[in-house]
Amino acid sequence: MITLRINGLDVSVEEGTTLLEAARFFGFPIPTLCYMEGLSPYGACRLCVVEIGEGPSAKLVSSCTYPAEEGLKVRTASARVLRARRMVLELLLASCPQSKTIQDLASAHDIRQQRFRQEYEDCILCGLCVRMCEEQMMAKAIGFRNRGEKRDIGTPFDVQSDVCRLCGGCIYVCPACQLRCTYTEPEKAICGGCANLIPPCLEKEQFDDMMCYMNPCVACEIDKKFEKK
Amino acid sequence: MEANRAISNEENICAEKEVDLKGILRILEKQEGRGGLIAILEEIQAEYGYLPEKALRIVSDRTRRSLVDVYGVATFYRSFSLKPRGKNLVCACVGTACHVRGAPRIVEELEQQLGIKAGETTADKEFTLETVNCLGACALGPVVVIDGHYFSKVRKSRISQLLDEARRGFDKAQPGKDKRIFPIDVSCPHCNHSLMDETFAIDGYPSIKINVSFDHADGWLRLSCLYGSYNFSTEPDIGVDTVVRFHCPHCRVELPSTSDCSMCSAPMVPMLVRGGGIVQICSRRGCRNHMLDLL
Numbered sequence: 001m002i003t004l005r006i007n008g009l010d011v012s013v014e015e016g017t018t019l020l021e022a023a024r025f026f027g028f029p030i031p032t033l034c035y036m037e038g039l040s041p042y043g044a045c046r047l048c049v050v051e052i053g054e055g056p057s058a059k060l061v062s063s064c065t066y067p068a069e070e071g072l073k074v075r076t077a078s079a080r081v082l083r084a085r086r087m088v089l090e091l092l093l094a095s096c097p098q099s100k101t102i103q104d105l106a107s108a109h110d111i112r113q114q115r116f117r118q119e120y121e122d123c124i125l126c127g128l129c130v131r132m133c134e135e136q137m138m139a140k141a142i143g144f145r146n147r148g149e150k151r152d153i154g155t156p157f158d159v160q161s162d163v164c165r166l167c168g169g170c171i172y173v174c175p176a177c178q179l180r181c182t183y184t185e186p187e188k189a190i191c192g193g194c195a196n197l198i199p200p201c202l203e204k205e206q207f208d209d210m211m212c213y214m215n216p217c218v219a220c221e222i223d224k225k226f227e228k229k
Numbered sequence: 230m231e232a233n234r235a236i237s238n239e240e241n242i243c244a245e246k247e248v249d250l251k252g253i254l255r256i257l258e259k260q261e262g263r264g265g266l267i268a269i270l271e272e273i274q275a276e277y278g279y280l281p282e283k284a285l286r287i288v289s290d291r292t293r294r295s296l297v298d299v300y301g302v303a304t305f306y307r308s309f310s311l312k313p314r315g316k317n318l319v320c321a322c323v324g325t326a327c328h329v330r331g332a333p334r335i336v337e338e339l340e341q342q343l344g345i346k347a348g349e350t351t352a353d354k355e356f357t358l359e360t361v362n363c364l365g366a367c368a369l370g371p372v373v374v375i376d377g378h379y380f381s382k383v384r385k386s387r388i389s390q391l392l393d394e395a396r397r398g399f400d401k402a403q404p405g406k407d408k409r410i411f412p413i414d415v416s417c418p419h420c421n422h423s424l425m426d427e428t429f430a431i432d433g434y435p436s437i438k439i440n441v442s443f444d445h446a447d448g449w450l451r452l453s454c455l456y457g458s459y460n461f462s463t464e465p466d467i468g469v470d471t472v473v474r475f476h477c478p479h480c481r482v483e484l485p486s487t488s489d490c491s492m493c494s495a496p497m498v499p500m501l502v503r504g505g506g507i508v509q510i511c512s513r514r515g516c517r518n519h520m521l522d523l524l
Binding site for chain 1: 282285298301
């Protein structure tokens with residue numbers, strides 16, 4: 001057993017427990033985006049930052065990947081942590097404003113606007129879908145490709161993978177695309193037709209600027225390809 | 230995207246070498262046990278000039294890695310290309326140091342002279358222009374690499390000359406002009422008899438004549454005496470990857486190997502260089518590893 005202090009509370013946890021698991025177990029909420037029970041922690045979204053150590057040597061670490069250490073002093077909601085989290089959320093809002101998850105988190109953190117150039121990405125590269133595919137579905141149909149600003153998620157060669165079973169697990173876990181069926185214009189929002197068809201990452205190119213990835217959409221019957229021209 | 234696909238299909242057809250299972254399997258066999266995916270991909274790229282889709286599928290199949298992982302590695306590294314490249318590869322460094330020293334203008338000039346954008350290949354499949362982020366030679370910037378030859382402190386005015394040279398081929402460059410290519414005069418380390426053969430010229434210079442034997446065949450091998458040239462001619466047909474034994478044609482003694490090749494671990498064969506020094510060449514056909522120690 002390892003004893004550590006979380007927000008002034010002395011607790012003991014089993015060896016190998018991460019700070020996030022320990023904090024949540026003892027009732028300290030830490031927001032997360034790329035963490036999911038049953039999947040390996042990844043540390044991509046940085047929302048789960050906590051402050052460890054004291055004085056000038058205190059530092060911010062991602063709690064989902066940091067294992068509990070003997071005598072560690074952890075603060076899950078210090079001013080520094082909250083400031084970092086708000087910044088992360090603002091950046092996420094700037095890249096993916098249509099995500100309900102991100103919107104909710106932002107409003108919970110009292111963020112009313114963001115200061116950065118607005119983009120409309122449909123992926124925040126949290127890697128949940130990749131881990132879901134590999135670790136729970138044992139498929140490895142999608143993965144990270146390229147690097148730097150060209151980094152994206154998809155199948156090799158942009159063709160449907162042989163090992164994909166169209167289970168839809170990747171859509172299910174995606175924090176950016178619960179509104180995948182929402183057409184970009186509000187009045188056409190939510191047709192609900194694409195509940196479980198070809199995972200959107202498979203044919204990304206065809207559906208570049210809209211959140212609905214089916215063509216033609218079974219519910220609203222708008223032929224996206226035709227409309228684009 | 231669809232238009233792009235059509236073009237890349239066409240390119241596949243035009244590609245010089247057809248991707249065959251045998252060739253890939255040979256590479257995989259060679260790399261077996263060493264375990265490195267990157268080494269395998271590098272070798273495939275050296276063979277075909279790029280990484281064909283078929284080859285990646287075979288690699289993932291045979292090495293029991295998922296295609297996603299193989300594809301991820303292949304697209305992660307800048308040195309790998311999934312599109313066929315031209316005969317000559319022009320890499321312009323646009324790292325911070327080179328950028329400050331005027332790399333953008335160099336790239337612009339290259340783009341203009343070749344008529345393509347960075348990352349593209351000319352229609353005649355002669356040149357591929359790529360940018361790299363740093364070559365580690367920051368003090369020498371802007372750096373341009375053409376077919377593995379590094380050019381430092383490149384100016385706009387020098388580019389057309391460099392491209393011309395690349396078109397002609399660097400291997401055919403004149404020894405007088407290019408200081409990296411020069412003739413050497415070698416002799417047997419055992420009897421010190423000269424190995425030079427005036428009667429048989431390679432690259433316009435006397436060749437180095439050695440007797441070789443392997444398996445049950447033997448005969449002569451004549452090497453170019455130009456350091457930096459890999460031209461040679463042989464009497465017996467030596468298959469690629471065959472390790473041969475070298476004998477002095479005068480004293481008949483096998484040239485004694487003192488070290489192994491750092492690249493393929495075949496014995497390195499030493500020869501004395503007139504004027505003091507030793508040149509060692511790898512005894513494996515197809516391996517170009519060599520070392521020159523001048524005294």
